[in-house]
Amino acid sequence: GEDVxxxxxxxxxxxxxxxxxxxxxxxxxxxxxxxxxxxGAGLQLLTYIFSNMDMKQDQRLTVLLNKKDKHxxxxxxxxxxxxxxxxxxxxTPGTALIFGKGTTLSVSS
Amino acid sequence: xxxxxxxxxxxxLKTGQSMTLQCAQDMNHNSMYWYRxxxxxxxxxxxxSASEGTTDKxxxxxxxxxxxxxxxxxxxxxxxxxxxxxxxxFCASSLRLPxxxxxxxxxxxxTVV
Numbered sequence: 001g002e003d004v005x006x007x008x009x010x011x012x013x014x015x016x017x018x019x020x021x022x023x024x025x026x027x028x029x030x031x032x033x034x035x036x037x038x039x040g041a042g043l044q045l046l047t048y049i050f051s052n053m054d055m056k057q058d059q060r061l062t063v064l065l066n067k068k069d070k071h072x073x074x075x076x077x078x079x080x081x082x083x084x085x086x087x088x089x090x091x092t093p094g095t096a097l098i099f100g101k102g103t104t105l106s107v108s109s
Numbered sequence: 110x111x112x113x114x115x116x117x118x119x120x121x122l123k124t125g126q127s128m129t130l131q132c133a134q135d136m137n138h139n140s141m142y143w144y145r146x147x148x149x150x151x152x153x154x155x156x157x158s159a160s161e162g163t164t165d166k167x168x169x170x171x172x173x174x175x176x177x178x179x180x181x182x183x184x185x186x187x188x189x190x191x192x193x194x195x196x197x198x199f200c201a202s203s204l205r206l207p208x209x210x211x212x213x214x215x216x217x218x219x220t221v222v
Contacts, residue, residue, distance in 0.1 A: 008149070031207045042113075042199055042213035043152070088151065092207030095159045096142060096167065101151035 004100035006089055011106045018076040020103045022089030025070060029091040032065065034074045037086045037102070046087070047074070081107045111135050115200050115214035122190045122221045130185040130217050132200030140203045141183035142211070143167075143175060145196040152199065158183055190221045 005023045012018045024032065030051050035043040049056045049063045049072070056063045062075040076083055086102040116131045134141065139160045144152040144167075154167030156175040164175050172194060174186045183202075187194055197218050203211040 029207065042215050043201075043211075044213070045210045048210075095140060095206050096154055096157045097201075097206060097211055098154065098168075099144075099152040101149065 004089055004091055004098055006087075006100035006103045008101065009104050009106070011108065012079050014079060014081055014107055014109045016079055018074075018079045018083070018105055018107075020074045020076075020087050020089075020105065022072040022074075022100055023070055024072060024089070024091040024100075026091050026093035026098075027067070027070065029093055031092050032063075032072050033090040033092070033097065034061075034063065035088040035090060035099075037088065039085075043088060076105075079105075079107050081109055083107055113200055113202055113212050113214040115198075115217050117217060118215065119218050120220070122187075122219065124191060124221060126190050127186070127188050128190065129187075130198055130200075130219075131182070132184065132214060133182045134200075134202040134212070135181065136202060136204070136212065137180070138202035138204050138212075139180075140206055141177065142201040142203075143173075143183070143185045144199045144201065145169065146199060146216070147196050155185065155198075190219075192221045195219060195221045 033048045034046040036046045060077045064073045084107045088102045089100045090097040113134045142157040143155040158164045158177040161180045200214045201211045
């Protein structure tokens, strides 16, 4: 079945870059997503990448996709305390989103 | 700009009680979803409705039923609540996955004692 794996925790200092990694299993996923969840809130779409792309950049965010290894990463440049949240990787093997367990990013000043 | 609205926000149930979690979206989306979020488990799909009139089981459907009442509303029912159903429940909607973004409600925090 589908299984999306992520490391559970990442701690960085303000101003550093953060890299959150994800591996997915379904090679038929046409889109791969990154969602962000702030405390006490629902999930919000952060960015996504189409499966025929290797990289996508959106301001401080860079998404890298290695389809051969089914590996996805999210890089946040110049990480700020406001970036502290849980980040979820998600694949779309059909008509539903399948999420990883989430990576808690802690940013210290 | 309501988006996805879930009610109630908090609920405490006794074991064996029943309740229905309500979800409504005002974005004319075709697809709606129910997830549960547990510590260390991420979000797991309970049921989804790809379009009005259809529902399908997700990863963890046992103990739950759903109704796609119309295009706007998708409810989740617990017939006989169990402590293992203590969780935060999220409803989401999308115009159509995988090509369109999914929007999430603020969640319902359910405790079963």
